Amino acid sequence: MALAAGFDVGGTQIKFGLLDHKGKIIFQGNEKTPQDFQLFGQKLDQIWEKMKIQAGRRKIVAVGFGFPGIFCPEREIIIQSPNFPALDGLPLRPFLKKIFNLPFWMDNDANLAAYGEWFLGGKKKPESLVLLTLGTGVGSGIILSGEIWHGSLGFAAEIGHLTVNPEGVKCHCGNRGCLETEVSAKALVRHYLNFSTRKELQKKVVLTAKDVALLARKGDKAARKSFDRAAYFLGIALGAIINFLNPEVIVIGGGVGASGDLLLKPARQEAKKHCFQAAFKATKIRRAILGNEAGFIGAALMAWFKRTK
Numbered sequence: 001m002a003l004a005a006g007f008d009v010g011g012t013q014i015k016f017g018l019l020d021h022k023g024k025i026i027f028q029g030n031e032k033t034p035q036d037f038q039l040f041g042q043k044l045d046q047i048w049e050k051m052k053i054q055a056g057r058r059k060i061v062a063v064g065f066g067f068p069g070i071f072c073p074e075r076e077i078i079i080q081s082p083n084f085p086a087l088d089g090l091p092l093r094p095f096l097k098k099i100f101n102l103p104f105w106m107d108n109d110a111n112l113a114a115y116g117e118w119f120l121g122g123k124k125k126p127e128s129l130v131l132l133t134l135g136t137g138v139g140s141g142i143i144l145s146g147e148i149w150h151g152s153l154g155f156a157a158e159i160g161h162l163t164v165n166p167e168g169v170k171c172h173c174g175n176r177g178c179l180e181t182e183v184s185a186k187a188l189v190r191h192y193l194n195f196s197t198r199k200e201l202q203k204k205v206v207l208t209a210k211d212v213a214l215l216a217r218k219g220d221k222a223a224r225k226s227f228d229r230a231a232y233f234l235g236i237a238l239g240a241i242i243n244f245l246n247p248e249v250i251v252i253g254g255g256v257g258a259s260g261d262l263l264l265k266p267a268r269q270e271a272k273k274h275c276f277q278a279a280f281k282a283t284k285i286r287r288a289i290l291g292n293e294a295g296f297i298g299a300a301l302m303a304w305f306k307r308t309k
């Protein structure tokens with residue numbers, strides 16, 4: 001039985017795994033990402049040796065890599081990687097070829113997570129799918145007619161930097177009021193602090209979006225308002241996505257996405273106000289089924305598919 005390997009290279013962690021042709025995980029692991037480039041190469045080499053041992057008598061026939069940052073598919077370079085700057089402008093193929101002596105492919109990590117959701121998310125693969133990963137930041141990927149949509153230079157699917165609040169706070173991308181600055185984990189905490197009275201704040205310690213979610217479930221007013229505010233802006237973005245792309249499915253993942261109906265229910269209601277009703281009704285908005293493994297799963301599946309193409 002043949003296997004495919006997938007790598008999800010993040011700024012802090014490298015997640016990796018071996019998959020069979022149905023997408024079943026045979027082996028998985030993760031390691032810290034060395035920031036020095038040479039050490040990064042050595043680490044990949046070590047992981048690869050480990051994977052080959054795990055594969056045993058089964059042959060690994062293709063490898064897929066997900067990298068953080070803007071990926072240019074034509075040149076196979078990362079144009080800009082805020083979370084792993086050592087990758088910027090590096091010709092990835094010659095670098096990886098020194099370690100991996102078999103067919104391999106690469107893409108942006110969020111694009112590959114979307115590919116994984118598209119491939120494994122239902123009995124029948126949808127014609128089109130948009131993934132939004134709501135966490136520390138907002139990642140996204142677009143699948144159109146079964147292919148990752150990159151745009152002309154690789155900048156497509158930066159939905160996290162769609163303007164939803166022109167008067168909002170400044171984003172690290174240089175814009176103001178991006179979807180990311182309004183619905184990320186940090187945004188939920190910021191909204192919560194804005195809605196709480198000083199007396200309330202003295203009583204409670206809220207450090208993370210998870211804390212806000214717990215309070216909201218207990219009926220805390222400021223926490224509920226915080227989710228409603230994030231949902232309002234998420235709904236605006238969902239409405240824009242529906243009118244713009246008319247996708248069959250929109251998938252919401254990530255740590256903040258996992259808060260479920262607390263966010264998704266009001267976001268759906270809001271989205272309905274911002275797009276054509278027939279398009280809204282036809283769009284399935286669901287939670288992600290793949291968790292933290294989405295990146296390497298998508299990378300391995302993409303490699304499978306490219307190999308057999």
Ligand SMILES: [Zn+2]
Pocket residue numbers: 160161162171172173174175178180
């Ligand atoms: Zn931005």
